[in-house]
Amino acid sequence: MASLDKPSVGTSTVKWRFPDIHPEGRKYVLIAGAIALVSLFVWDFITWPLVFLTLGVAAFFRDPVRVTPQGEGLIVSPADGLITMIERVDLPPELAGPQALGEGSMLRVSVFMSVFDVHINRTPITGTIRHVIYIAGKFMNADFDKASEENERQHIIVEDKNGQRIGFTQIAGLVARRIVSFVKAGDMVVGGQRVGLIRFGSRVDVFIPEAYGVEVALGQRAIAGETILARKGAPRAAGIAQ
CATH class of the missing domain: 1.20.5 (Single alpha-helices involved in coiled-coils or other helix-helix interfaces)
Known part of the structure; x- marks a missing residue:
């Protein structure tokens, strides 16, 4: 570790x-x-x-060194950057199913990283890496919604000690040309630990379970390993179809 x-x-x-x-x-x-x-x-x-x-x-x-908030039921940002999307979407096929995040749709929080942001990505929770799924693809602007389906990307699922699974996706962008992973399935990770990077501009999507309330807003800047994206049991924000 x-x-x-x-x-x-x-x-x-x-x-x-x-x-x-x-x-x-x-x-x-x-x-x-x-x-x-x-x-x-x-x-x-x-x-x-x-x-x-x-x-x-x-x-x-x-x-940079980061100090990760401690406590149960927290999902911290895996990336530095701008919160550009908070919306309910259908799960990607790679994250759907009983061995992944389940079926149907989930709330997705997207963090866009410009070339000026730190590009080290971190795990949003403490737990065990269950899946690391790499998919080759295009290199369109990562700020486009369809980039989550067509760009080079890597899905990671982490499971905590209570069996709660959190999925997040590293998406290569217009300038980014390679996703580098520091972890593999079976690895134990601690919240805020470095799990990979994306070279030169990109995006990270985080899929929020039903029991969690989002604690960030569109246009807010997130700091990897420090900003709390969602909290278990927190009220659901008005205006967001959670």
């Missing part, structure tokens, strides 16, 4: 520091930096643009 991001206990002063770069992205930072260095001796007029590109790649793969 991966190490957790936990707050320190004690009297020490907490200081801000630059976020780490995730290992998955370090090779891209090195490649961009090497090209910028070579350009200094060959095409010096593009050196500064390449330096800024290198800094941009480093920022894209940043991996």
